[in-house]
Amino acid sequence: DGGITQSPKYLFRKEGQNVTLSCEQNLNHDAMYWYRQDPGQGLRLIYYSQIVNDFQKGDIAEGYSVSREKKESFPLTVTSAQKNPTAFYLCASSINQETQYFGPGTRLLVL
Amino acid sequence: QKEVEQDPGPLSVPEGAIVSLNCTYSNSAFQYFMWYRQYSRKGPELLMYTYSSGNKEDGRFTAQVDKSSKYISLFIRDSQPSDSATYLCAMSAGTGSARQLTFGSGTQLTVLP
Numbered sequence: 157d158g159g160i161t162q163s164p165k166y167l168f169r170k171e172g173q174n175v176t177l178s179c180e181q182n183l184n185h186d187a188m189y190w191y192r193q194d195p196g197q198g199l200r201l202i203y204y205s206q207i208v209n210d211f212q213k214g215d216i217a218e219g220y221s222v223s224r225e226k227k228e229s230f231p232l233t234v235t236s237a238q239k240n241p242t243a244f245y246l247c248a249s250s251i252n253q254e255t256q257y258f259g260p261g262t263r264l265l266v267l
Numbered sequence: 268q269k270e271v272e273q274d275p276g277p278l279s280v281p282e283g284a285i286v287s288l289n290c291t292y293s294n295s296a297f298q299y300f301m302w303y304r305q306y307s308r309k310g311p312e313l314l315m316y317t318y319s320s321g322n323k324e325d326g327r328f329t330a331q332v333d334k335s336s337k338y339i340s341l342f343i344r345d346s347q348p349s350d351s352a353t354y355l356c357a358m359s360a361g362t363g364s365a366r367q368l369t370f371g372s373g374t375q376l377t378v379l380p
Contacts, residue, residue: 160310162310196275196372197372198273198355198370198371198372198373199311199355199368199370201367201368204367214367244308246310246311255299255301255313255316256313256357256368257313258303258310258311258312259310260309260310261308261309261310263308
């Protein structure tokens with residue numbers, strides 16, 4: 157089945173720790189995106205990538221980093237510089253950049 | 268002022284009711300409009316996609332775009348308890364790199380059996 161997978165479903169971070177969220181897609185989509193969702197605030201764009209080895213900052217990139225070494229994969233690292241990381245993180249991909257399809261999400265919690 | 272405004276609700280309706288969900292926007296460059304449905308603790312799923320003004324129907328769902336008023340709507344006919352979810356509007360200017368989407372904050376809908 158084609159789709160977008162995210163892992164883990166839940167992730168716990170200790171203070172000062174970097175954590176990495178996985179996003180994989182087998183839809184052969186060129187563009188991939190990372191969003192953060194907080195209650196009542198909708199989705200905010202963290203990073204996006206149009207092609208392999210290229211990515212751009214979104215509206216709230218501070219404290220996050222990404223890589224795009226393969227077309228299928230777009231991992232997001234939440235660094236210790238992100239002081240308020242508790243949120244629901246959503247990965248999306250797009251073939252025509254007009255519509256985006258989302259994965260099931262990762263919920264990040266701080267211990 | 269946010270680029271996209273959406274009434275957060277919550278909105279409760281009885282089963283079988285017609286539901287109207289709305290978004291207003293300020294950026295006249297937006298020309299692609301989407302509605303997503305998001306169940307609790309799940310990723311959003313694309314419901315409807317429209318380009319420019321007009322109506323688009325898909326089963327019980329109708330998406331309406333009025334670019335002159337900068338107003339979009341999603342109508343749900345014969346609403347079912349399974350329609351209970353948060354509905355997000357999203358839109359794009361369709362120009363520039365990656366055609367980023369701007370989302371509304373979502374409207375929480377409950378359909379009571």
